Amino acid sequence: MSTSQDQLKKQAAEAALKYVQPNSIVGVGTGSTVNFFIDALATMKNDIEGAVSSSDASTERLKAHGIDVVELNNVADLPVYIDGADEIDEHMRMVKGGGGALTREKIIAAVADQFVCIADQSKVVGRLGSFPIPIEVIPMARSYVAREIVKLGGDPVWRQGFVTDNGNVILDIHNFDILDPVQLEQQLNSIVGVVTNGLFAKRGANIAIIASPSGLQFME
Numbered sequence: 001m002s003t004s005q006d007q008l009k010k011q012a013a014e015a016a017l018k019y020v021q022p023n024s025i026v027g028v029g030t031g032s033t034v035n036f037f038i039d040a041l042a043t044m045k046n047d048i049e050g051a052v053s054s055s056d057a058s059t060e061r062l063k064a065h066g067i068d069v070v071e072l073n074n075v076a077d078l079p080v081y082i083d084g085a086d087e088i089d090e091h092m093r094m095v096k097g098g099g100g101a102l103t104r105e106k107i108i109a110a111v112a113d114q115f116v117c118i119a120d121q122s123k124v125v126g127r128l129g130s131f132p133i134p135i136e137v138i139p140m141a142r143s144y145v146a147r148e149i150v151k152l153g154g155d156p157v158w159r160q161g162f163v164t165d166n167g168n169v170i171l172d173i174h175n176f177d178i179l180d181p182v183q184l185e186q187q188l189n190s191i192v193g194v195v196t197n198g199l200f201a202k203r204g205a206n207i208a209i210i211a212s213p214s215g216l217q218f219m220e
């Protein structure tokens with residue numbers, strides 16, 4: 001029987017439990033892979049102090065499992081942040097934000113000592129950018145930011161009807177020819193009205209757990 005993508009996501013998610021430190025707060029990302037992680041984390045909820053969450057959806061799932069959700073402002077020490085990705089390359093740079101949670105994800109990732117990325121093999125790419133780069137934008141700046149992105153060579157598409165947990169909109173940028181992800185990440189963030197973008201290049205993952213039908217691969 002072939003291994004389904006969901007089974008692979010679950011395997012990567014469960015393998016991430018070994019990076020959770022007892023008596024600590026755990027940083028929790030967002031998405032279908034992380035949902036498996038949250039379900040697995042519930043098995044050790046009495047060993048941790050709680051979690052910081054990157055989205056309302058993850059918060060709801062954590063609370064449904066009886067895991068305390070702590071406000072990030074009250075957390076001084078965050079040993080590990082565990083999250084999925086839409087794309088990850090061999091340097092552990094990522095594209096994230098397919099679910100629109102990129103800004104809170106990037107904030108928690110910045111605070112955490114270690115970023116553990118959990119993914120099935122379909123997320124591994126030679127070069128970032130086939131997956132459109134999400135950009136969270138202040139609503140009144142949407143058209144201006146879109147025009148600036150066209151000047152940079154991308155094709156912005158407004159994710160109509162979608163509002164982020166922060167009350168903003170998302171532009172998905174297609175057809176970017178990404179030669180230098182760190183430079184592009186900084187360039188996009190310097191456009192007025194951009195909150196953040198889904199390139200996680202400057203702060204990539206420290207560890208990646210990639211699940212394929214032949215087993216788990218740990219990249220460090």
Ligand SMILES: O=C[C@H](O)[C@H](O)[C@H](O)COP(=O)(O)O
Pocket residue numbers: 029030031032033034083084085086095096097098099100101102105
């Ligand atoms: O905003 C969503 C996040 O960046 C997710 O980590 C990313 O989209 C991967 O999600 P999934 O595990 O559902 O593929």
